Amino acid sequence: MTMKRKLTATLVGAAMAALAGAAAAEVSGGVVKIGVMNDMSGLYADIGGPGSVVAANMAVEDFQKTSKAGLKIEIVSADHQNKPDVGSTVARQWIDTEGVDMIVDVPTSSVALAVNQVIREKGKAFVNTGAATADLTGKACSPNTVHWLYDTWMLANGTGKAVVETGGDTWFFLTADYAFGHALERDTAAVVEKAGGKVLGKVRHPLATQDFSSFLLQAQASKAKVIGLANAGGDTINSIKQAAEFGIVQGGQKLAGLLVFITDVHGLGLKTAQGLQITESFYWDLNDQTREWSKRFAERHGGKMPSMDHAGVYAGVLHYLKAVEAGNTDDGTKTVAKMKELPTDDPLFGKGEVRVDGRKVHPVYLFEVKKPEESKGPYDYYHVRATIPAEQAFRPLNEGGCELVKS
């Protein structure tokens, strides 16, 4: 009897070892390799940049604390310089020769759309947190892509709607001349027109423009009540700063920064930024959990508080790793399917889900930038003005034109 039991135990043990071996074989190269790709040195470098690498590392460490899978995880990073050709070359090289399984962050919509294509072709996984274009879950949606953080539809329906509701019914757009600006302008114009407002004109400026005075004069001449800034990062900062100089706000026109990050507010200073209405899905000072995480982040990032992109990278990587563990594979297509199957739960965005079109949904906040005298110090910048529930914050599933929804 004991003999038999011993034998059974040995057999079970052997079977389990074999199973474990099989499981390990499902992870390509024996290691889950994550590539953080973003603008490391240009105008968007503070939004993502090296901070995203810090966030990804934190996600891996926090995952390993609770995970029993014993996965070997490695993180690499690269600068895409906001150029689609550089982005897709890096993605190909990562996948073909370095065994990268998943790419995360990738701000700059034009680059994100290019990388989206490469990843789909190669059957890997893409967790995009940095780019804004809603096309990633619309006509360019892919079974290999999760769009985690925000998109142009959400921004338009946050800030855009709030501004129209307070009487800003005629608009002039200052648009960054590439995929992101065009998408943001299109989605915001739709919101404005739906609410009975009118778009009086627009001007498209090259990415990373220094001087906006010429464009601002055109906006001023349009007599529109609202000047919508469909740009980001350094471009938004310079537009807002120079609008103040040309007396645009004193002249009765209102600026609507459609995509403003906390790092931009930090760069502008509260004196210039006060009163701006901003839509974001994360702010470090929302609750105890976000505060705790952000403090840990800041300690490792030279005292700088996280942007919403950093929070997105952390939560996206965490959920990806959970899906790898649950699905026992780092195959891109299978893991992304698993990410959609598992409900999301993390300290920064709370509970949520990844929809079939790849859209991650969570509540979104409408913030107003504090006056200098209301702020207690650096990074104490926002009042929460409204919380938009997850189901209203993002474009309804059937309106995006994503092919995955129909099937």
Added chain:
Amino acid sequence: MEIFGIPTQALFGQLLIGLINGSFYALLSLGLAVIFGLLNIINFTHGAQYMMGAFAAYLLLNKAGLGYWWALLLAPIIVGFTGVLIERFMLKRLYNLDHLYGLLLTFGVALIIQGLFRNEYGASGLPYQMPPQLTGGTNLGFMFLPNYRAWVIIASLVVCLGTWFVIERTKLGSYLRAATENPQLVQSFGINVPRMITLTYGFGVGLAALAGVMAAPIYQVSPQMGADLIIVVFAVVVIGGMGSILGSIITGFGLGLIEGLTKVFYPEASNTVIFVIMAIVLLFKPAGLFGTQK
């Protein structure tokens, strides 16, 4: 009244704006022209030095409590001094070599400087307030002209013409020009040519820093500010004719105007129009509009 569908009033506004941007081009390309004309060095660090000027203003204000007017005086001296060090320890060794080596060295130095500033201050940049004496603006009827921008045009014109005058019309300038023609001969007259060259480089760098201080209240003080501008400024210098002082001033203002008009008629092309002009000019006048073939 309208011209090509644009009201004349708006057109005047845009021309004035073009002139303001031209002031920056002129100031920066002037420094480049002085350095190239007298040292034969293509100073790719110029953009980084412009950025350092803006940062010097920011640091003087926040660390030493010295405001804009002090910065206007001190930042060029401080940054000019760093230029002197670069010339003394690095550039000096390259004078006998091909232009390419100077270009590579200065480009590398620029990347290092920008990287250091980005590590320390981030990419979004820092705010710098306008001096209180120059806030507000004047309504010219056809546009609202911020006082600060008016000041930029005037200051830039004065500095540009002053520099041109010193180099082309004074004894000191004649020494400088002679030293570039034949350094040995000038040296034999008892003039310390190496020191003169060092100081010239310092002066050119100081001009970049001055432009940086003037730019600080308008643009974000950011590590990237020079890198974005320098390529355009090089195009300006090439169009004007490498090393031609007057050429760089006139071309700087002129291209500012053309760029301003492009921003009205076809904004999408506003960052390429200067390069198109450069290509055309090089086709017909390879030495640039005001350059002389050596």
